[in-house]
Amino acid sequence: MRPSRSEFLDLPSVRLHIRRWGNPDAPTLFLLHGWMDVSASWQFVVDELQQDWNIIAPDWRGFGPSQWLDRPYFFAEHLGDMMAIFDHYAPTGQLKLAGHSMGGILATLYAGLYPEQVERLISLEGFGIAPTTPDMAGERFRHWLGELKNPPRLHVYADRTAFARRMMKGDPFLSAERADFLSRHLARIGDGTTKGGEHRHGIIWNGDPWHKAMSPYLFRLEESMAIWRQITCPVLWVAGRQSWIVRDFASRPGDWEARRACFADIEEVWIDQADHMLHHDQPKEVAQCIERWFS
Numbered sequence: 001m002r003p004s005r006s007e008f009l010d011l012p013s014v015r016l017h018i019r020r021w022g023n024p025d026a027p028t029l030f031l032l033h034g035w036m037d038v039s040a041s042w043q044f045v046v047d048e049l050q051q052d053w054n055i056i057a058p059d060w061r062g063f064g065p066s067q068w069l070d071r072p073y074f075f076a077e078h079l080g081d082m083m084a085i086f087d088h089y090a091p092t093g094q095l096k097l098a099g100h101s102m103g104g105i106l107a108t109l110y111a112g113l114y115p116e117q118v119e120r121l122i123s124l125e126g127f128g129i130a131p132t133t134p135d136m137a138g139e140r141f142r143h144w145l146g147e148l149k150n151p152p153r154l155h156v157y158a159d160r161t162a163f164a165r166r167m168m169k170g171d172p173f174l175s176a177e178r179a180d181f182l183s184r185h186l187a188r189i190g191d192g193t194t195k196g197g198e199h200r201h202g203i204i205w206n207g208d209p210w211h212k213a214m215s216p217y218l219f220r221l222e223e224s225m226a227i228w229r230q231i232t233c234p235v236l237w238v239a240g241r242q243s244w245i246v247r248d249f250a251s252r253p254g255d256w257e258a259r260r261a262c263f264a265d266i267e268e269v270w271i272d273q274a275d276h277m278l279h280h281d282q283p284k285e286v287a288q289c290i291e292r293w294f295s
Contacts, residue, residue, distance in 0.1 A: 034101025156192030
């Protein structure tokens, strides 16, 4: 495996961990992880890259080695952290962005907000979440207020092997070798709860439990679509053929096409034998997409 190195970026409200691979003098490529993930899970893709890159992969606030805030998180905070990261590592703009899931959503929003800064981007399964309707607001706020009284906790596993088995159960394309690697980065020792609600010490997910709390604010698809229409750079959508995200879109006829139509210059690539975590499942194919798109 190609070695990575760690550094930290201190912002006024949070300390972020930044994982780096490659030659600092090579073209800069930002790899942005998704929810319930960490920067280290890009390792499989990095190992398959054939060209020379200066890779910068942050851990979002409350994930992995970045600072945990022990309170509810709000999506827009990640956009602010993203801006600070780009200002520090690529102050002249011309950004090359590849983001998975939440990282892809953040990348497309940033590209619409600051189109002059983004040269090209790839969204790996980051096409926005399911639309909401105003009548959902009351229940959403009640749920959030309930979580303030009873904060979320993480499920506890007996050991990292059990954690790896759970990942493989949820992803039929994840190999045992990769699951073992991920269990050493996506999991940590801490306090959680069993299925029966018993508090116990063991292996838990490597993220602030508050990330499991539901946002009090509804996702307003129309706002995201308005921002996507401001993007001027070429955009590549990469989807896993067997992904639950794709199945979810299939349950809402026309939604996929409506979102895709917001992008002025867009291409789609489908990767077979891949679920939502396609950078874990088929890293070679993802690496090939990255180098074709950014070369």
